[in-house]
Amino acid sequence: MxxxxxxxxxxxxxxxxxxxxxxxxxxxxxxxxxxxxxxxxxxxxxxxxxxxxxxxxxxxxxxxxxxxxxxxxxxxxxxxxxxxGAVTGLLRVDLVGYVARTILLPALPGFLAQHPALVVHLGEGERFVDLVREGVDCVVRAGALEDSDMVGRRLGIMHEVTCASPAYLARHGVPTAPDRLDGHVMVGFVSSRTGQVMPLEFTVDGRMVEVTLPARVLVNSTDTSAAAARLGLGLLQAPRYRFRNDLASGALVEVLAEFPPAPTPLSVLYPSNRQLSHRVRIFVDWLVDTLEPLFTDEKPKR
Known part of the structure; x- marks a missing residue:
């Protein structure tokens, strides 16, 4: 050597x-x-x-x-x-599964065609990742950026939707306001950071109101929470982009559209204590250019 x-x-x-x-x-x-x-x-x-x-x-x-x-x-x-003139080597990226499948993968063939000597390793997860210890170059995450040891670049803003299945609404009724949710339940999503169930969020008179409903099902996977909502197990809030097909087909129905949840930023993060390699810079720039326009038309209609 x-x-x-x-x-x-x-x-x-x-x-x-x-x-x-x-x-x-x-x-x-x-x-x-x-x-x-x-x-x-x-x-x-x-x-x-x-x-x-x-x-x-x-x-x-x-x-x-x-x-x-x-x-x-x-x-x-x-x-x-x-x-x-070539970008070479192995690039390790960690991201939430649905972001990988519905957002990143459809655009990835074009990126790989531009850089034939680059290998991209996609890891799926929703937990905190220690990039340095686990040998990961960057992560794509939804939510507010809180880790001061990371450098983050905004990829876009995902507008959120509150939804439920037709079967759920037939049993529990269609909610009309955040303060009239008695008798309703939610799919409880457990945060990987806090270990607590995340409340529902609603914009009421310009301010954000949190509501925690009873939950018969607790999950820590976005895919599982989506499946639970489709099966009528409760109200769920998630990015509108994620449920575009479900909303179009009627598998899920938007409710409380007048009281939207706070939008969720989507960002790519990488360690602040190391010099960024060229392949990571190229990938991050491509992510920004490719993914940011996807959310332009995702704003809720008024």
């Missing part, structure tokens, strides 16, 4: 906090990774990594070396790109 490969390995070990995970990412064996780092430390005459049974973290000297290595590798990548 040459010097630059050893630097890449060292950076990946620090990012992942694991020799095994870093070795797997780079397609080498754990013994080769261990021997390479041992040789690097011997050549530098200092210890770079503090090993424990459960985690690996840089020493003080290792942390300083890590930051220099990040800058060096970014410069090398930029130089390679300038020489070849």
């Amino acid at each position: 040459d010097r630059f490969d050893s630097l890449r390995l060292f950076v990946r070990i620090v990012d992942r906090g694991s020799f095994s995970a870093a070795a797997a990412d780079l397609g080498i064996s754990r013994p080769v990774a261990t021997a390479t780092i041992k040789g690097l430390e011997e050549r530098l005459g200092t210890r770079l990594l503090q090993r424990s049974t459960r985690h690996v973290q840089p020493t003080v000297e290792g942390d300083a070396y890590y930051r220099r290595c990040m800058a060096i590798l970014a410069d090398i990548e930029d130089a390679d790109r300038a020489a070849s």
Whole structure:
């Protein structure tokens, strides 16, 4: 393994906090990774990594070396790109499943055609992702941005809808106002951040009002919550874009349109403490250009 490969390995070990995970990412064996780092430390005459049974973290000297290595590798990548004009390598993206299937995938073939040397790994999840430790380059998430360790770029605003199935409305009646929801139930969506059921939101006289209804079904997946709503298990709020086909077919019916939920921002996030690679910059720019126009026509009709 040459010097630059050893630097890449060292950076990946620090990012992942694991020799095994870093070795797997780079397609080498754990013994080769261990021997390479041992040789690097011997050549530098200092210890770079503090090993424990459960985690690996840089020493003080290792942390300083890590930051220099990040800058060096970014410069090398930029130089390679300038020489070849190609975007190469593996790009790891994590996003909510329905965003992947209904928004990203339809546009992805065009992006891949522009960059034939790039491989995109799509991970689906709704939990918090530690991008550095898990080796993820960026995540696409809906909701307010709260993590100060991330840099976020807005992809668009998803206007929300309150809806229910015809069968549910036949049993419980069509609600007429947020303060007249006695006898109604909701599909309880459990937040991955708080572990609590998220309330329904309604705009009333210019201010946001939260209402928590009884829930017979609690879920932590957007796909499952959508299926539960279609089966008549309660009121549900979700992006209008997600239920465009259901609303058009009548599988779901919009209610309380005069009291819309707060719109939900959709953003792409990446770590603030590392220099952004060219392939991530290209992907983020493409996301902004591609996805932002999709929500232009999603505003509720008045």
